[in-house]
Amino acid sequence: MNFTFNNKSITGLLVILPSRKVRFDEELDNYNFPHAKSMKLKLAMGYNTRRIVDDSVCTSDLCVFGLKYLFERGYIDKEEIDALVLVTQSPDYFMPPTSNVIQGILGLKKDMICMDINQGCAGYIIGLMQSFMLLEQTSIKKVALLNADIMSRKVSKRDRNSNPLIGDAASITIVEKNLVDNDIYGNIKMDGRNYSILIIPAGGYKMPSNIETAEMKEDVSGNFRSLDNLVMKGDEVFNFVQREVPPMIEELLETGKASKEEVDYYMFHQPNKFMLNKLADKLEIPHEKMPSNIVENFGNASGVSIPTVICFNLAERLLNETFKLCLAGFGVGLTWASLLLEMGKMKFNKIIDY
Amino acid sequence: MKKEVIRILNEIRPEFDFNEDVNFIEQGMLDSFDIVLLVTRLDEKFGTSIDGMDILPENFSTIDTIVKLLEKSGGKE
Numbered sequence: 194m195n196f197t198f199n200n201k202s203i204t205g206l207l208v209i210l211p212s213r214k215v216r217f218d219e220e221l222d223n224y225n226f227p228h229a230k231s232m233k234l235k236l237a238m239g240y241n242t243r244r245i246v247d248d249s250v251c252t253s254d255l256c257v258f259g260l261k262y263l264f265e266r267g268y269i270d271k272e273e274i275d276a277l278v279l280v281t282q283s284p285d286y287f288m289p290p291t292s293n294v295i296q297g298i299l300g301l302k303k304d305m306i307c308m309d310i311n312q313g314c315a316g317y318i319i320g321l322m323q324s325f326m327l328l329e330q331t332s333i334k335k336v337a338l339l340n341a342d343i344m345s346r347k348v349s350k351r352d353r354n355s356n357p358l359i360g361d362a363a364s365i366t367i368v369e370k371n372l373v374d375n376d377i378y379g380n381i382k383m384d385g386r387n388y389s390i391l392i393i394p395a396g397g398y399k400m401p402s403n404i405e406t407a408e409m410k411e412d413v414s415g416n417f418r419s420l421d422n423l424v425m426k427g428d429e430v431f432n433f434v435q436r437e438v439p440p441m442i443e444e445l446l447e448t449g450k451a452s453k454e455e456v457d458y459y460m461f462h463q464p465n466k467f468m469l470n471k472l473a474d475k476l477e478i479p480h481e482k483m484p485s486n487i488v489e490n491f492g493n494a495s496g497v498s499i500p501t502v503i504c505f506n507l508a509e510r511l512l513n514e515t516f517k518l519c520l521a522g523f524g525v526g527l528t529w530a531s532l533l534l535e536m537g538k539m540k541f542n543k544i545i546d547y
Numbered sequence: 548m549k550k551e552v553i554r555i556l557n558e559i560r561p562e563f564d565f566n567e568d569v570n571f572i573e574q575g576m577l578d579s580f581d582i583v584l585l586v587t588r589l590d591e592k593f594g595t596s597i598d599g600m601d602i603l604p605e606n607f608s609t610i611d612t613i614v615k616l617l618e619k620s621g622g623k624e
Binding site: 230233234236237238353414427428431432434435436467468471472474475 | 580582596599602
């Protein structure tokens with residue numbers, strides 16, 4: 194499905210990373226595999242250092258910390274926020290929405306809209322699309338899009354399929370109406386038939402958590418996890434991404450009448466280096482135009498990996514220059530979505546530690 | 548090419564004999580992470596970029612299927 198948005202722009206980006214670092218080399222004994230083989234995988238997949246929260250830290254903590262940072266430094270005025278959109282798979286509670294909790298903690302005005310969106314690796318793109326749609330309303334001039342996940346708390350430490358790559362992070366993206374005539378193109382697709390290839394089986398109403406769901410069991414590959422943990426069928430996810438993402442990008446560029454060369458950077462969700470390099474090769478895009486350095490530095494924090502890859506690689510250049518970017522996210526749902534837009538001349542673009 | 552493929556396979560899983568006429572996947576000699584390592588090594592050695600869509604277990608089940616995949620990917624000795 195194609196979307197077009199006009200006269201909207203991203204004016205600021207802040208990424209909040211937990212200061213706690215975990216190194217792959219220090220976790221080798223967690224896994225039921227020879228060290229030598231794990232070390233070879235480290236290079237191929239880009240495993241190295243990831244940032245994770247302590248067990249007491251919630252999604253709202255990271256978001257409130259980031260918003261306070263912006264208020265205190267005058268990057269935004271809290272009265273200006275007309276909508277708070279939070280994309281997360283790790284809410285503080287089943288109810289109420291975590292966006293309402295954040296609104297309350299920060300004392301934001303009542304005349305606004307707060308909403309949570311349950312989405313993962315494509316969540317940042319969906320959050321931007323939702324923000325653009327909200328800005329169609331006369332009464333909404335500025336949206337604070339929050340994207341946060343703390344999935345490390347749901348991953349088994351003895352699961353080599355998932356644990357070495359999972360990171361935690363939050364991002365705050367300020368989206369505003371823009372007087373300059375511009376077009377943003379979007380594309381989104383979903384396939385709920387394959388929802389089970391990325392899932393946390395227990396903990397919802399379908400299978401409430403209990404002693405049995407917490408029991409650790411070994412899978413055929415030697416990983417240990419319980420039904421309360423994230424399960425990722427890595428080979429099926431890989432095949433889904435290689436099959437569906439390239440045609441989506443081709444379609445997006447065609448709709449946006451842009452050649453591959455015209456796009457300055459392809460800022461994609463960061464599952465691992467191997468998958469991204471294969472995507473770049475398939476799309477015939479030079480690897481340097483599709484950065485894949487987030488898993489090795491911070492881990493994969495679902496959709497937040499997209500603002501992180503932008504912030505980390507373009508940093509202060511986005512304050513003075515403008516780039517044509519292609520953003521894409523793909524994963525849980527299954528969902529895959531992309532945007533073609535210009536980003537630049539931003540008021541802020543930085544990474545801070547929590 | 549065959550010889551080099553066997554050498555790389557032995558490097559990744561030294562505990563198995565890849566000269567045997569068996570299905571490497573069905574026998575549990577290669578798992579999905581082994582395939583990632585194998586593709587990385589084959590791409591380096593033969594100057595290919597094996598298409599992501601071709602990274603399926605059945606293409607890594609025997610020496611012949613791996614060689615066929617390399618030839619399809621433009622692999623050169």
